[in-house]
Amino acid sequence: MEKIRKGDEVVVIAGKDKGKRGIVLRYVKVGYVVVEGVNRVKKHTKPNPVKGVVGGLLEKDMPIHVSNIAIYNPLTKKADRVGFKWIDDGKKKVRIFKSGGEVLGA
Template sequence: MNKIRKGDEVIVIAGRDKGKRGKVVLRSDEERLVVEGVNLVKKHAKPNPMKGITGGIIDKTMPIHQSNVAIYNPAAGKADRVGIKVLADGKKVRVFKSSGEEIKAA
């Protein structure tokens, strides 16, 4: 079970974008994820008239390692760790470590 999923609001805890918040757009692989507005780089794009792409320098969001982000707890207003709790019916749910309350699916 992934502790950070697509749609979660996360806060960056390490790197040049430390302190920024954003939603997880996608998980690029098992340990990297793309967060909107975080880890922006400038890429040189060639024009492609078949796809309607104009050339130039564009801002692109690159993946960031999941160890450099923490899930954002809106009740506490800061980063939090994620734990996994097994309910009575056998279902596993994600919970905030500080409060023990369940993380709502986005």
């Protein structure tokens, strides 16, 4: 079970975009995620009329390592760590915020 999943709101805690918040769009490979509006670069593209691609500068979100992001806690309005807890007598495993113990996504 991953600590950070697709759809989670996260805060960048290190790097050039430190302090920015965004939604996790997808996992690229193990340990790397793409976050909306974070680590944005400009990519030069050539026009390709066969594929219908217009040339020019495109802005693209690049992957960021999961060690540089932390989950956003809406109650404390700060970055937080994630832990796990078994509920219903060990039948279901859920993610919790380490600071207060609240269940994520509940």
